[in-house]
Amino acid sequence: MSTREIRQTLFAQFAVVADALAHSSRLALLELLAQGERDVETLSGLLGLSVASTSQHLQRLKHAGLVSVQRHGRRRIYRLASDEVSALVLNIGRVAEASLASVEKIVNQQLRAQDELPPVSTDELARLSARRAVVIVDVRPAEEYAAAHLPGAVNIPLDALRREMSRLPQDREIIVYCRGPYCLLALDAMRMLRRHHYRVRRLEESVSEWRRAGLPVEHGITTAMTGSA
Amino acid sequence: MSTREIRQTLFAQFAVVADALAHSSRLALLELLAQGERDVETLSGLLGLSVASTSQHLQRLKHAGLVSVQRHGRRRIYRLASDEVSALVLNIGRVAEASLASVEKIVNQQLRAQDELPPVSTDELARLSARRAVVIVDVRPAEEYAAAHLPGAVNIPLDALRREMSRLPQDREIIVYCRGPYCLLALDAMRMLRRHHYRVRRLEESVSEWRRAGLPVEHGITTAMTGSA
DNA sequence: TTTATATTCAATAAGTCTGTTGAATGATAG
DNA sequence: CTATCATTCAACAGACTTATTGAATATAAA
Numbered sequence: 001m002s003t004r005e006i007r008q009t010l011f012a013q014f015a016v017v018a019d020a021l022a023h024s025s026r027l028a029l030l031e032l033l034a035q036g037e038r039d040v041e042t043l044s045g046l047l048g049l050s051v052a053s054t055s056q057h058l059q060r061l062k063h064a065g066l067v068s069v070q071r072h073g074r075r076r077i078y079r080l081a082s083d084e085v086s087a088l089v090l091n092i093g094r095v096a097e098a099s100l101a102s103v104e105k106i107v108n109q110q111l112r113a114q115d116e117l118p119p120v121s122t123d124e125l126a127r128l129s130a131r132r133a134v135v136i137v138d139v140r141p142a143e144e145y146a147a148a149h150l151p152g153a154v155n156i157p158l159d160a161l162r163r164e165m166s167r168l169p170q171d172r173e174i175i176v177y178c179r180g181p182y183c184l185l186a187l188d189a190m191r192m193l194r195r196h197h198y199r200v201r202r203l204e205e206s207v208s209e210w211r212r213a214g215l216p217v218e219h220g221i222t223t224a225m226t227g228s229a
Numbered sequence: 230m231s232t233r234e235i236r237q238t239l240f241a242q243f244a245v246v247a248d249a250l251a252h253s254s255r256l257a258l259l260e261l262l263a264q265g266e267r268d269v270e271t272l273s274g275l276l277g278l279s280v281a282s283t284s285q286h287l288q289r290l291k292h293a294g295l296v297s298v299q300r301h302g303r304r305r306i307y308r309l310a311s312d313e314v315s316a317l318v319l320n321i322g323r324v325a326e327a328s329l330a331s332v333e334k335i336v337n338q339q340l341r342a343q344d345e346l347p348p349v350s351t352d353e354l355a356r357l358s359a360r361r362a363v364v365i366v367d368v369r370p371a372e373e374y375a376a377a378h379l380p381g382a383v384n385i386p387l388d389a390l391r392r393e394m395s396r397l398p399q400d401r402e403i404i405v406y407c408r409g410p411y412c413l414l415a416l417d418a419m420r421m422l423r424r425h426h427y428r429v430r431r432l433e434e435s436v437s438e439w440r441r442a443g444l445p446v447e448h449g450i451t452t453a454m455t456g457s458a
Numbered sequence: 459t460t461t462a463t464a465t466t467c468a469a470t471a472a473g474t475c476t477g478t479t480g481a482a483t484g485a486t487a488g
Numbered sequence: 489c490t491a492t493c494a495t496t497c498a499a500c501a502g503a504c505t506t507a508t509t510g511a512a513t514a515t516a517a518a
Contacts, residue, residue, distance in 0.1 A: 004277060014321050014322055016325070017324055018321055019251040021250075021251070022251040031240070040495060050477070052477080053476075053477055053478080055497095057476095065329045066328060074494050075494060081328055085324060085328075087320070088320050088321065088324050092247055095295070095311075095317050098294075098313055099294025099310055102242055184236060187232060252505090268464080268465090280466095281465085281509085282506080282507055284465060285506085303516060305466095464515085465512105465513080467513090468511080470507105471509105475505090477500105478499100481499105488489105
């Protein structure tokens with residue numbers, strides 16, 4: 001096999017992966033699955049796609065080795081094949097943001113315009129947190145929270161927020177965060193809390209950036225509401 | 230704009246990037262461009278594609294913001310828009326290798342079977358290099374070598390190898406390396422040197438892995454042949 | 459000028475991808 | 489053992505992609 005043939009074959013396989021990523025619905029599915037495993041119907045509901053279409057996209061993702069399925073009664077539960085996959089989606093996002101002016105525009109105008117208040121940086125949060133001036137809320141699903149979260153953050157997944165909102169104090173500022181710049185959970189949480197007259201801002205970065213900044217993270221489950229647990 | 234609409238718009242833009250990556254020839258073009266800027270004809274020759282086809286693929290990549298062009302006489306010189314782009318291609322490769330059994334097979338059978346001798350690990354190379362037992366040859370283009378290279382490595386880009394081969398001693402083992410697991414330059418170099426009766430092995434990893442292992446790297450230009458310059 | 463050359467453009471035919479149907483599986487519940 | 493429900497499958501039309509032509513641009517050399 002010549003170098004050229006090897007290259008061909010190898011890149012043809014890489015293209016299988018890239019092909020699987022090359023559709024907005026499939027990227028959205030991967031982003032949802034990064035938040036936790038889900039069955040077909042739930043996914044189709046969340047994205048507003050037909051069940052058949054959702055199923056077909058999921059099968060394409062599976063064929064490319066990006067997700068795996070497990071039967072559970074008459075449901076099939078899809079999940080990401082590995083964490084590398086969601087890192088890859090983020091990587092594409094970063095390149096798109098750097099390369100396509102249109103993405104930056106959306107990110108700035110839409111994501112950022114939602115905040116009348118500017119998002120909080122890791123630095124600023126570190127200071128606020130040290131003074132116990134704020135309550136930090138991690139709106140990701142429980143498994144992700146358990147894997148790693150900001151010190152003192154309480155976990156209230158978006159699904160549970162309406163129900164558990166009353167646990168949050170009205171007299172301190174709330175800082176919400178989720179998975180990073182393209183994770184829209186924090187935005188939804190912010191909207192919901194503001195409607196109930198909480199003072200809320202959102203952390204701009206994610207746990208991985210927090211960690212990359214050399215700041216400590218916690219593991220496991222915390223239930224206390226007081227701050228640096 | 231609702232969260233769902235933002236998601237849609239954002240992921241549609243991400244899909245533009247993924248779409249551009251979703252073809253083996255375009256991935257191969259990016260890999261070549263990662264080695265240095267090139268004009269259309271050269272690229273078409275290296276990949277064995279028609280000029281028209283190459284041009285169209287390059288325009289697609291440009292449209293997705295992954296490469297940029299610059300006119301130079303009647304040629305157009307294409308180059309990667311940023312280093313992020315080649316990181317993204319590597320990222321896809323890593324996911325493909327993890328997710329698709331067929332890729333691992335190719336990597337093992339083809340890339341690795343070329344070596345009758347197993348490739349050298351960073352650890353082993355560090356030992357060999359300390360004893361000045363080997364000559365290390367970096368076969369990447371000069372700019373990449375200048376940016377960072379292994380201590381004591383000489384730079385002989387693949388293009389120049391046939392011409393400059395005589396600078397290499399016949400009585401010491403040669404270790405070649407290039408950009409990482411999917412870089413085929415080192416393989417070509419190894420074949421060529423073996424045809425001329427050199428003892429050659431190839432480093433399994435790349436400069437970035439070397440650095441990640443906590444080992445030192447050198448910058449700038451080295452011309453000496455003796456080892457730890 | 460005219461000629462050569464590198465690249466792009468435009469048109470085409472063959473192939474691939476998508477979303478939508480409605481029917482087929484296959485597991486559970488009654 | 490029948491009904492129900494979640495999912496997949498199969499088939500189709502409409503839209504994109506791709507490689508291949510040969511013609512069109514636009515720069516440089518003669």
